[in-house]
Amino acid sequence: MSAPVVFEDWMDDGACSRMPTFTILKLTIQQRLCGDCPVRVECLAYGRQHGAEGDVWGGEVITRPKTEQRTCPQCGSQFETTPSSQRRFCSSRCGGLFHSPPKQQPAPPRPARRAPSTCEICGTGLPHQRRRYCSRECWNRARALAVKPVTTCEGCGTSFTPPRNRPTTARFCSRRCSNSRSRTRKDA
Structure with a gap:
């Protein structure tokens, strides 16, 4: 059922203004009638704001999406959306905060480096901790001194x-x- 129409000045210039109000036209005829209308833009804006669902205004059928109230899981505020929407949050900010990982504690400081080691044969300091001998000569001596299986x-x-x-x-x-x-x- 149509809502009562509040008369506005531009309505006199509409193509449908010369039609009797009781005339019920098929939807396609109504839309065709609006195609050449000089006030189509104003009519459509009015229909979107005041028209009832199913009425034709500015060549378009007015539809009002059904809405439902949802609660944002991040902030708890209520927001309105359509039932088929997959929207879960009231804003993109809440969605981002919800999905971002919690802030990590800073990593503990690394332990201090061990003191440089010394050569197992001659006792001189080594630049790297992984090395056992300071030179090829000490390595050869260690091999010669090593107990070999018999x-x-x-x-x-x-x-x-x-x-x-x-x-x-x-x-x-x-x-x-x-x-x-x-x-x-x-x-x-």
């Missing part, structure tokens, strides 16, 4: 130092002992 050969029974790449798995002192051992197994 293993007994299963072929001939002599003691030998296994190679560095397999210190625990070496069973023979030489290839000849290894081959002689494999021959004795084949013969048996």
Whole structure:
């Protein structure tokens, strides 16, 4: 049902002003009638402000979206929105505050660096903490002083130092002992 129309001056110039008020036209005819109307803009503005839902004003059907009240989860204020809207917050500021991570405490200060270490062989200071020796010479001396594992050969029974790449798995002192051992197994 149409709301009562408050008469305004521009309405006399409208294309529909010459139509009798009781004439009910089809929607398409009403919209076509508004197409060439000289006061279409004013009519549409009036209809959006005062027209009832379903009325034609300025060539458009007036619709009023249904609204609902929602509560902003950030600030708790009420705001109005349409039921189909996915809007959860009253403003973009509240949305940003809600989704931003809480402020972190500043990181604790790093522990002080350890004092520079010294060479394990000669005792001179080292520039880097990861190094154990000050020079290649000290490294070679450390290798010479290192206790090397000694293993007994299963072929001939002599003691030998296994190679560095397999210190625990070496069973023979030489290839000849290894081959002689494999021959004795084949013969048996």
